[in-house]
Amino acid sequence: MTRGERRTLFIGLAFISPWIMGFLLMTLYPVLATIYYSFCDYALLSEPIWIGTLNYRDMATDQVFWQSLSNTIYYAAIAIPVGLLVSFLIAVMLNQAFIARSAFRTIYFLPSMVPFVAVAMIWLWVFHGQFGLLNYALERIGLQGPNWLADERYTKPALIIMSIWSIGGAMVICLAALQDVPRQLYESAQLDGASFMRQLWHITVPMISPVLYFNLIMGIIGSLQLFVQPFIMFGSDGGPNRSALFYAVYLYENAFSYGNMGYACALAWVLFMLIVALTWVATRTTRKRIYYAGE
Amino acid sequence: MIGQLIRRLPLHALLIGGALLFLIPLLWMISTALKPIEQTMTMPPQWLPYRYTAQMDGEPVAVRPGPVYRDEGRDWMRVLPEGESTAVTVPADDVSRYVSPRWENFGNAIRAMQFFPQYLRNTLILCLLTVIGTVCSSALAAYGFSRIEWRGRNRVFILAVATMMIPFPVIMVPMYALFQSIGWIGTLRPLWVPTFFAQAFNIFLLRQFFLTIPKDLSDAARIDGCGEFRIFLQIILPLCKPALLVVALFQFMATWNDFLGPLIYLTDQKDFTLALGLQFFQSQHGGTEWHYLMAASVIVVLPVIILFFFTQKSFIEGISMTGVKG
Secondary structure, rough: OOOHHHHHHHOOOOOHHHHHHHHHHHHHHHHHHHHHHHHHOOOOOOOOOOOHHHHHHHHHOOOHHHHHHHHHHHHHHHHHHHHHHHHHHHHHHOOOOOHHHHHHHHHHHHHHHHHHHHHHHHHHHHHOEEEEEEEHHHOOOOOOOOOOOOOOOHHHHHHHHHHHHHHHHHHHHHHHHHHHOOOOHHHHHHHOOHHHHHHHHHHHHHHHHHHHHHHHHHHHHHHHOOOHHHHHOOOOOOHHHOOOOHHHHHHHOOOHOOOOHHHHHHHHHHHHHHHHHHHHHHHHHHHOOOOOOOO | HHHHHOOHHHHHHHHHHHHHHHHHHHHHHHHOOOHHHHHHHHOOOOOOEEEEEEEEEEEEEEEEEOOEEEEEEEEEEEEEEEEOHHHHHHHHEEEEEEEOOOOOOHHHHHHOOOOOOHHHHHHHHHHHHHHHHHHHHHHHHHHHHHHHOOOOOOHHHHHHHHHHHHHHHHHHHHHHHHHOOOOOOOOOOOHHHHHHHHOOHHHHHHHHHHHOOOOOHHHHHHOOOHEEEHHHHHHHHHHOOHHHHHHHHHHHHHHHHOOOHHHHOOOHHHHOHHHHHHHHHHHOOOOOOOHHHHHHHHHHHHHHHHHHHHHHHHHHHHHHHHOOOO
């Protein structure tokens, strides 16, 4: 390295030093500590005691762990694809020319601005079995609405409906990408007589595929760590028959209610591995289908 | 023109229908927040808050309405005059109603939350400190990641972006232990000090913007003998005000909305934030006092919505930017 190079390296590192310190203290250290604690018996007020893989072996036979995991995967398996599809379709609709377009965009985006705590409060009330607005609407069209939050079959669908209500962020990202798709592509497709659906599938989807991929990854990360809504709406025990006990809630409970910090760390590490694995799978399966302009 | 309008009719119907579905829960929250308790739990639900008066002895008296029944060819209603304990029966025609929002619900909800002024103060303090921390630290780091070409920069940047994948629950326990060992649990510090150590997401956002500024600008300044920090402060930052505003807005929202952080780090009710305070209120009064719960929710939601309306453009631009090259 020349003197000049060393100088720029030094200046560069000086500028990013806040990040370096943050990375060491608030990312690297806690991630390593999580791994270490996950092999320990660790309650908050005592020193961690090494117990080998006991926490992980406990996990294998912990029914509640498996239930929280399957609840979370059930939720993610529906909420992610449905969310992706709905945000894409709304964005496509909002990208058409019509009156008061910007007002519509605001309306669809608005719910995603509502703090999660308030989202939980609003939907507690909308889903109310007896006086809830949703069941009244269902009754009007001749359906008997379930007792959403007290019936174990409907707690997860209720949370999925809520997740769709907060789709605004993904929708705006889609919309921005749609506006960058060159118009000529559609014009020449129209000349060739391609239908709207064909244009959507063969032009729109490939052209905005990087953004769909981005939303997919964000969906995976967000869904697997869902905490606020189930915690507030169903409490720490996860509602009827633990049907809404989510992974992050169980993790929180182990760490801060049961005092099993070591076990919570093992849970945390499994969660992280799960996110990495799913992201990897998503990347592998979509890589060939993602189109990056300029490459 | 007309033909196009008709062809687009199904699209419009779909859009309007969808917009209503998205809007109704918010409107329902506001509607409930303005009602007296006995009008919150009715079937069918009413959208507007009313006051009822009955003509008794030629005088209008404020009453609570009751069930209507038919007798001797007339409709009758059991009504409870305000402040009395026995109901009386009057001809249903003598009962009239008018729309009257119960603004006092907000005051009552605030009083029922006990420490509302403290919640609000804590939240605003945290918003201010975290916005300052994030804007300063991530601007510095983003500059280092975009405007200076040092060896290994891109590899380190990829590492920084990769850390975005680590969710808070994964590092929650060691962070708690760390803050406990320095005695910060039960204070606001764990909630704002970390923002002074640039988070990857904001660095990423600002870097995108910094990269759009022509290199020549910095080079010209360097030739004139301008130091790197001065270039950052006096040339680049003034050009990046819109991007800084976006980062500030995102951080404000994140702090205002944060729930898990305050939940684990704060112990005394007087230190709670609004989000945590709202949940605490719900855990104590929830299930029955829907009008107060919704009024409290409106108080938490409204500032965010107002802020959004004033800053809509930068906001949408910022979110769009996050998807670019995702």
